[in-house]
Amino acid sequence: PPVIVRDGQATTLDGAGGALVGFGRTDRDTAVLPLERGDVLVLYTDGLIERRHTPLREGLDQLLAVSAEVRTRDAAGIGEELLSRVGAAREDDVAVVVVRIPDPEVDATTAHRSPRRRRWLLPGEPASIGRACHALVRTAATWGIEDVSNAELVVSELVANAVLHGWGHVTLRLLDTGEGMRIEVEDSNPAPPVATDGHPGRVGGFGIQIVARLADWGWRPTPNGKLVWAKVRADGELVADPQPVEVSED
Template sequence: MQRSLLPQQVEIDGLDLWTYYAPSVAHAQVGGDWYDVLEVAPGVAGVVVGDVVGHDVEAAALMGQLRSVVRAYAFEGGTPASVLDRTDQLMRGMRAPRGASAVYGTLMPRVGTPGSWIFEYARAGHLPAVLVRDGQATQLAQGSGALIGFGRRARTGGRAVLVPGDTLILYTDGLIERRERPLRAGLEALLAAAARTQADDAAGIGEELLAALADSPEDDVAVVIARVPRAGGPVSASSAGPRSRRWSMPSDPTAIARSRHAVLRTCEAWGIDKVADAELVVSELVANAVLHGWGTVELRLFDTGDGLRIEVEDSNPAPPVKLDGHAHGVGGYGVQIVDRLADWGWRAANDGKIVWARLRAR
């Protein structure tokens, strides 16, 4: 059930996407917050971030229902405002016991302006998205409306144009709100941190925001970052920004392709060569985590200054085993491949393990 509720995303050509989710309860893998990134039409992305009131099993179950409902209406088409209105109507008809906030928007290429995108969005009692451009961070505060479950009037929508280099940040209040920091002060801190970001890739910007704002979260945290790459590709080796990246993915085969994409983009951003080796090692490590683990797969990358370090965490505490292959020649060779390309090992972590590998010079 947890796996079916976990957030997922797709990759959209022309956009650099990064997502993050952390529940407030340490032993749980899901809570009331969620995100989704969908390809609602060819080349058109749908992005949603939402927050169900509460942190218990009931909140997680309602979150799963809402995520499915929003997905269904998003694929049927219509404006973001109409998607939220229809979601609101259905949840009222189901007599959902709690309210929820959400922001839903679509990103589509701008006709006649290569590299630019149009972001149309609507909000249901949710915090405004943030647009970062040339060191300036502004809130996209149009398209407001009541919480899902309490709407009685048709929502309005908002619209923004994104140009190469722009970054769009959607988030839940767990990122910014603390007992000692009121929500308004948290919003100001987010705008300041977003304006200071130095990284030129979505994952790097996400790492900077988490380091600045989410050191001691008191609530679920969900973040979606969409960046429009600049012409000429991402970053140079001398680029500023954090030299670590992380991704959390459901333990299913789609995680393997996502992990390869993440490594390719990060190696390009950091100016690291031997990209093919990195892609092969991360594929094998994540494939093993998907095959033998459950829940979530955590991928972390570190630029050590002496090579790329890859860490993959899964929920299975059993150590990886180096085999000579199975009798019928299918499987069993993954750790052998890693062994030839990298120094590697493993350690226990939480209720599972972390398998690490540092690419070997050849």
């Protein structure tokens, strides 16, 4: 059933039960619930809450508990938090639709407390480079960040490297640190990123040189490959003397 979050309380909309859509020939019951400012409506497929060897009710209870705790103020952020906290161990395809009714008065005083982080899972194909840049620009607009030209170039280079040298899916994460944008790109290739030494005969590696000029960056191994991170300053200031970066847990 759909979930409604109102005044910090999450409940299911059980007013109109019946057969699943597409099944049965009888008339379906209907119910109406007017939405109010600040209300959050969550629609989802069963893959979000269904697990083998776990009662479905337990998964639904977890969804209700997490939905009531989320403090993010935009629909995309709410959906991302639900996926990361409830759907992290999913065993089936998942679709989540979140609708939030704006509350201008409350949002104006609490927006600064809303976590600003996003995550996308992209296929390892060239088209994902453009998708990643579009996701960055769209997210920055939502967060009220105006100039993201440096961050956009960093995302383009890191995702391009992951697509070219990695395999499988590419994970993109964005975090507004308050001092700029932190970008994380994860792929399944454990080999470290390598920057060229500037020799004209070298092939490849110039993308990392660009990243090093625009941001502080590093990388670390992960259980399934590696994660490359970059911190782009909000003021657009370039890195004065970029140096090769060793493995970093930052």
